[in-house]
Amino acid sequence: MRESTLHTDSITATDATHEHVAEIAAPAGNKRMILNMGPQHPSTHGVLRIVLELDGETILKAVPDIGFLHTGIEKNCEVKTWQQVVTLTDRVDYLSNLSNNLVYALSVEKLIGDIEIPPKAQWMRVMLAEFQRLNSHLVWLGTHALDIGAMTMFFYCFREREDILRIFEMFSGQRMMTSYIRIGGLALEPPRGWQQAVGKFINGFPSKVDEYEELLNNNPIWKRRTQGVGFVPLEELLDLGVTGPMIRAAGVKWDVRKDEPYSSYDQFEFEIPVHTENDVFARYRVRMEELRQSARIIKQALEGMPEGAWQANAPKIVLPEREKMKTQMEALIYHFKIVTEGFRVPAGEVYQAVESPRGEIAYYVVSNGTSKPYRIFMRTPSFGNLQALPSLLEGRLLADSIASLGSMDFVLGDVDR
């Protein structure tokens, strides 16, 4: 362990910056060892600081300290026009940009009410959201395995992730901050030849998942580091607000895609993988199965992609085509209005949930009838999941903490917003 180890007395004397955290972890007179983990630590996957109180190798208390990545996105949304906010949603969870684009677009479309998204745009959204899930799970698998010591996994996963990022670039021109799903449809027309690129990837992908599982499923080191580690009773997980693969690995068959279908997910055939062991290994198994199911959805989307428009027929909301702008006065006026002032959204409030790779991501959007959002609250899955961190660590061995942390799959941008 390379972290600096500090004694209780010295942490309060020299490290006054986080007096408060140190105080909870070590009340006066306590001579146990305090281990400061992060905020710059490779296995916290972002700037998370955890203060651990140790008795020998056992963690007695774990106090997470968040907020290092807080950039005030929710406040910033209030001064942007409705369409401009899409670019901010990318930056909330930087490993599932499209899921954030999607939940925002869906919630505003729900508020607008009389806007119909054409089937092609809906299917495209589903396909890209599933690519995003593959992307996020691959990053998770690679880094989680790397933490535990299986270095090859990292290279395998990032090899496939590179292909997915190329597909994103093909669609949106961006590898990560895609902003591709907009209010009213998509940002750009799907590029020529996307079927070939997606088909080539998706036909080869299931065999890649086999390859990962071959490396890990029966790997004795992997199994001993993950089986039985990080168990927390299901009631406690629900009480703490955990969602996503973590509770599916504890036996709850709840997935927003099935239970509250959005964006025509009800037209796809897929299963919700569930395990009951509720340990790090079960979380790994659930996510591996989700990789296969997402690939299945993408394949269906590729084969059955509807023809037609990729944007809603709503001239007051969707930007007109370039050609029309040059030939039709009306299109030019709409363009001017949308770009300068933005469109107005009827007053009201909605809560829209979507299944992100990490769990339930939901936006609570309030409009007061103007061209800017009055309030956007982002219920991010990582914030909810991270609250379970002390339950996962306390009373366990320090060496298991890395495996437990990895199994939660949080993104700090998603926590701090």
Place this chain on the structure above:
Amino acid sequence: MAAALDAAFPEAITGGHAEHNEPTLWIAPARIVEVCRFLKDQRRFVRLSAITAVDWLPAEPRFEVVYLLHSLENNQRLRLKCWLSESECEIDSLTGIWRTADWYEREVFDLFGIRFRNHPDLTRILMPSDWEGHPLRKDYPVHGHKYSYQDEQ
């Protein structure tokens, strides 16, 4: 649902609507804990998705605290709201019912300055602990605030 609640807690519900098929109830702030206890135990709202707030400056009462409940068994969502005035922006904490309320209440305290009674550790969570003001209030500027680095001399 509203009728059942109304029968159990007369005068606790002050209004409600179901716009966009999302049931919403206004609850008298003093009754929030007992109403939530009832909803969790009797109506199986096992999950508290989140707690947030909206600042309606210059309206009075100014703040709206929003509770987003979810029942896995019935696949049902419910939104509870409480109005709080600026002079008394204080409400009972729900940490005794759902542990997840802990961080969400700290966040609302941090960003809106609404206090939660009986919260075990009501401190700032996202902003530095010596920060002045509550960023998500409407009278807090988007630009022009001073930068603060904790404990910088």
